[in-house]
Amino acid sequence: MKFVISVLSSSNAPSTRRALRFAQAVLAAGHDIVRVFFYQDGVLTASNNLVVAQDQQDIAKQWQAFIAEHELDAVVCIAAALRRGVLDHSEAQRYQRDTVNLAEGYQLSGLGQLHDALQQADRFISFGGE
Amino acid sequence: MAKSVLLISRHAPWAGSDAGEALDIALAAGAFDLPLSILFMDDGVLQLLEQQLPRMLEQKDLSANLQALPMFGIEQLYVAQQCLNLRGLGDSCLAIAAERLDDQHIQQLLRQYDYVVTL
Numbered sequence: 001m002k003f004v005i006s007v008l009s010s011s012n013a014p015s016t017r018r019a020l021r022f023a024q025a026v027l028a029a030g031h032d033i034v035r036v037f038f039y040q041d042g043v044l045t046a047s048n049n050l051v052v053a054q055d056q057q058d059i060a061k062q063w064q065a066f067i068a069e070h071e072l073d074a075v076v077c078i079a080a081a082l083r084r085g086v087l088d089h090s091e092a093q094r095y096q097r098d099t100v101n102l103a104e105g106y107q108l109s110g111l112g113q114l115h116d117a118l119q120q121a122d123r124f125i126s127f128g129g130e
Numbered sequence: 131m132a133k134s135v136l137l138i139s140r141h142a143p144w145a146g147s148d149a150g151e152a153l154d155i156a157l158a159a160g161a162f163d164l165p166l167s168i169l170f171m172d173d174g175v176l177q178l179l180e181q182q183l184p185r186m187l188e189q190k191d192l193s194a195n196l197q198a199l200p201m202f203g204i205e206q207l208y209v210a211q212q213c214l215n216l217r218g219l220g221d222s223c224l225a226i227a228a229e230r231l232d233d234q235h236i237q238q239l240l241r242q243y244d245y246v247v248t249l
Contacts (some may be wrong), residue, residue: 008249040151040249080151111158119133119164124245 001031004121006114007042008128011060016045019127020063027070035073035117038106040128043081046074048103060103067105075117078108134165136243142173143192144184149177152249153195160202167206168199169239170228175213180225196226210236 003026007019026033038046045060052058067074081102082091088102102108118124137156141148152174159166170178177192184191199207207228214220214230231239240246 006247040147079154083147111154112162114155115135115159115162115164118135118245124247126247128249 001123002034002121003031004034004037004114004117004124006037006039006124006126006128007045007063008040008126010041011045011050011063013041013129015127015129016042016063017057017059020059020066022125022127023072024066033070033072034121035075035113036067037114037117038074038076039080039111039114041084042128043076043084043086046076046081046103046106047086047101049099049101064103064105072105073117074106075109075113076102076106077111077114079110081108132164133244134167134242135159135245135247136240137166137168138246138248139168139170139174139177140172140248143177143182144187144189145173148249149174150190150192150195153192155247155249156199156204157195157202160199160204163203166204167208167243168204169208169210169231169236171210171213171236175209175217175219178209178224178226178228179219180223182225193225199226208236208239 005019005023007016009015023033045063050060086102087097087100088108089100092100137152139149139152143149156166156168182193208231209228211230211232
């Protein structure tokens with residue numbers, strides 16, 4: 001089964017942790033993940049400027065490691081990212097900002113990438129709210 | 131055949147970016163000619179009301195984007211009648227034409243699409 005997973009809340013939200021555990025379970029069960037799409041506050045998960053206290057789970061870091069380990073296609077909605085201050089090199093240059101904070105393994109792209117993934121998938125599950 | 135999406139928009143138009151970001155999903159589907167319909171539920175029904183004055187809240191007018199949906203090929207808009215009723219808007223005129231559905235018809239609608247996306 002081919003899955004698309006979308007993450008809609010920030011990395012502090014329990015739903016973003018559940019999204020990661022779900023994604024891990026999908027692969028562990030032998031299914032495929034076509035794409036993980038980060039939208040709304042979910043784009044904040046792709047920021048490498050998050051600093052989490054040592055005694056707390058760093059879900060953003062865990063997402064990043066999971067994406068790298070499985071070479072997943074992780075797309076961050078560019079419009080949602082820009083308005084929340086998550087920039088890659090070319091956007092920082094374009095808007096003359098000092099900070100590049102899109103973590104490694106993620107790509108900024110448009111909402112078309114969500115629809116493109118849905119067309120290739122069998123199942124879509126999104127994680128938002130709390 | 132392209133897989134279809136039912137987008138459920140559940141937030142009030144001027145309560146943060148949810149309503150606008152839901153609409154962007156619809157417009158993107160339209161731009162790629164993909165089948166998508168929108169169901170307005172909960173506070174999302176407020177997006178359809180007439181005579182909104184977003185400028186008084188220093189907000190951008192969303193209704194122009196909603197009205198542009200048919201031009202993007204998004205022609206099927208639905209609204210949950212029960213959600214209008216609960217807000218005292220049962221008989222209200224809607225600025226955007228949307229088909230009113232009772233709960234039973236919403237159940238049927240949900241089964242007609244390949245994916246349901248709720249924002």
